Amino acid sequence: xxxxxxxxxxxxxxxxxxxxxxxxxxxxxxxxxxxxxxxxxxxxxxxxxxxxxxxxxxxxxxxxxxxxxxxxxxxxxxxxxxxxxxxxxxxxxxxxxxxxxxxxxxxxxxxxxxxxxxxxxxxxxxxxxxxxxxxxxxxxxxxxxxxxxxxxxxxxxxxxxxxxxxxxxxxxxxxxxxxxxxxxxxxxxxxxxxxxxxxxxxxxxxxxxxxxxxxxxxxxxxxxxxxxxxxxxxxxxxxxxxxxxxxxxxxxxxxxxxxxxxxxxxxxxxxxxxxxxxxxxxxxxxxxxxxxxxxxxxxxxxxxxxxxxxxxxxxxxxxxxxxxxxxxxxxxxxxxxxxxxxxxxxxxxxxxxxxxxxxxxxxxxxxxxxxxxxxxxxxxxxxxxxxxxxxxxxxxxxxxxxxxxxxxxxxxxxxxxxxxxxxxxx
Ligand code: PSV
Ligand code: MN
Ligand code: MN
Numbered sequence: 001x002x003x004x005x006x007x008x009x010x011x012x013x014x015x016x017x018x019x020x021x022x023x024x025x026x027x028x029x030x031x032x033x034x035x036x037x038x039x040x041x042x043x044x045x046x047x048x049x050x051x052x053x054x055x056x057x058x059x060x061x062x063x064x065x066x067x068x069x070x071x072x073x074x075x076x077x078x079x080x081x082x083x084x085x086x087x088x089x090x091x092x093x094x095x096x097x098x099x100x101x102x103x104x105x106x107x108x109x110x111x112x113x114x115x116x117x118x119x120x121x122x123x124x125x126x127x128x129x130x131x132x133x134x135x136x137x138x139x140x141x142x143x144x145x146x147x148x149x150x151x152x153x154x155x156x157x158x159x160x161x162x163x164x165x166x167x168x169x170x171x172x173x174x175x176x177x178x179x180x181x182x183x184x185x186x187x188x189x190x191x192x193x194x195x196x197x198x199x200x201x202x203x204x205x206x207x208x209x210x211x212x213x214x215x216x217x218x219x220x221x222x223x224x225x226x227x228x229x230x231x232x233x234x235x236x237x238x239x240x241x242x243x244x245x246x247x248x249x250x251x252x253x254x255x256x257x258x259x260x261x262x263x264x265x266x267x268x269x270x271x272x273x274x275x276x277x278x279x280x281x282x283x284x285x286x287x288x289x290x291x292x293x294x295x296x297x298x299x300x301x302x303x304x305x306x307x308x309x310x311x312x313x314x315x316x317x318x319x320x321x322x323x324x325x326x327x328x329x330x331x332x333x334x335x336x337x338x339x340x341x342x343x344x345x346x347x348x349x350x351x352x353x354x355x356x357x358x359x360x361x362x363x364x365x366x367x368x369x370x371x372x373x374x375x376x377x378x379x380x381x382x383x384x385x386x387x388x389x390x391x392x393x394x395x396x397x398x399x400x401x402x403x404x405x406x407x408x409x410x411x412x413x414x415x416x417x418x419x420x421x422x423x424x425x426x
Contacts (some may be wrong), residue, residue: 001082001412003087005395011403014393019398023383030381037386040352044345044390049280050122050323051337052100056081059289068332070413072293075102076113077417081334083117086232088403090396091341092208094122096323097169098161100132107168114169115377122173123215123277123321124166126321128155129179129223144200145180145193152200159204159383173321174208175277176201177217177252181231182223193229198242199235205243214241214247214358215277215321219255222287233265240274248276252325254287255279262299263306268318270310278307280344281323289327291336293343300343301379304351312356332410338400342387349383 027037056078058068068210072078084093104110143155182188205214218236240247269275282295293300328336362371388398397403
């Protein structure tokens with residue numbers, strides 16, 4: 001199914017007067033403080049986040065999986081789902097594929113389908129954390145870090161093949177997340193694992209087209225529970241530096257030990273021009289992959305504050321590849337993604353309200369209270385009318401979630417795809 005602009009416009013009509021009133025009130029308030037409201041709205045409208053192909057089905061845990069009706073059964077269905085999200089939110093203008101789960105068969109058709117829906121293919125993801133049916137080598141004892149040369153060769157070649165697939169779709173970057181690590185002390189030599197990984201990544205980097213970027217994701221634990229080869233941003237940063245100028249660190253919000261100061265990590269990486277990609281989600285305990293902004297919205301806002309600062313002041317850092325990396329056990333995946341997109345836009349909008357020149361003056365004067373007040377004032381502002389206006393300017397829905405329900409999107413998807421469906425993914 002495909003949502004038409006007219007359907008969304010008709011739905012917006014019901015809420016337009018209310019929105020105009022809310023927007024006028026807020027823009028008067030912000031305008032009186034010297035804020036350029038149009039600039040904020042434009043920045044929000046330009047902000048696009050990729051949806052990963054594995055986030056469109058009901059997720060699950062190792063204890064079970066509760067299927068959701070009308071889940072996408074093919075890559076074409078997944079592209080259609082992202083099209084629905086983008087039509088409603090005008091914020092999900094890209095899709096991030098996972099290979100081999102979503103290897104296209106008809107490239108021209110896939111490219112055309114995405115283009116019709118206004119979508120491009122963002123970073124492509126390799127998978128060396130599972131053994132695929134018929135694979136000659138097993139990744140049981142590691143992939144890019146493996147001491148077993150044949151397994152390591154297979155993992156490198158897989159990544160090179162993923163790059164080829166990405167090229168056919170117009171992707172310009174490869175994201176590598178490794179599950180490699182150990183469960184028991186003594187199981188492997190740390191240094192050997194790191195050296196092998198660096199060598200493998202260099203070979204992959206050398207196989208990338210010259211206009212591609214390599215994103216190296218880190219994660220402290222899981223699926224291994226004693227050690228992980230690329231455990232933290234420092235290790236990723238070091239590997240990215242070893243590979244070259246077009247290799248970067250990728251920050252996934254869930255990939256930190258509790259209470260890590262992620263905003264400071266972001267700031268350091270941007271200063272060094274090495275933050276390449278960003279995966280959004282939220283968590284209470286570990287890599288929980290919960291709805292963005294559902295647990296720690298203030299932390300998300302502080303992270304955005306550093307991102308905005310970096311985007312304005314660090315030309316040495318490239319434009320970032322944004323992606324949602326969340327999963328949904330009991331919710332309609334599309335509804336959950338709409339909630340995440342909304343939370344991202346809100347945190348970004350609040351960060352855009354901070355006047356960094358004024359903040360710098362306050363910091364120089366050591367006025368700690370006022371500096372904190374500036375951040376909290378922005379955080380406490382209800383910015384939803386700005387986010388709505390940005391969506392409206394692009395033909396999106398004022399209230400994406402309400403529109404999704406009122407237009408009975410899930411009912412139509414079930415009619416089309418059936419009740420008992422299983423999507424590929426994590
Ligand atoms: C596993 O933790 C993970 O969620 C990583 O964040 C990757 O980005 C994703 O899987 C896909 O490989
Ligand atoms: Mn991730
Ligand atoms: Mn993860």
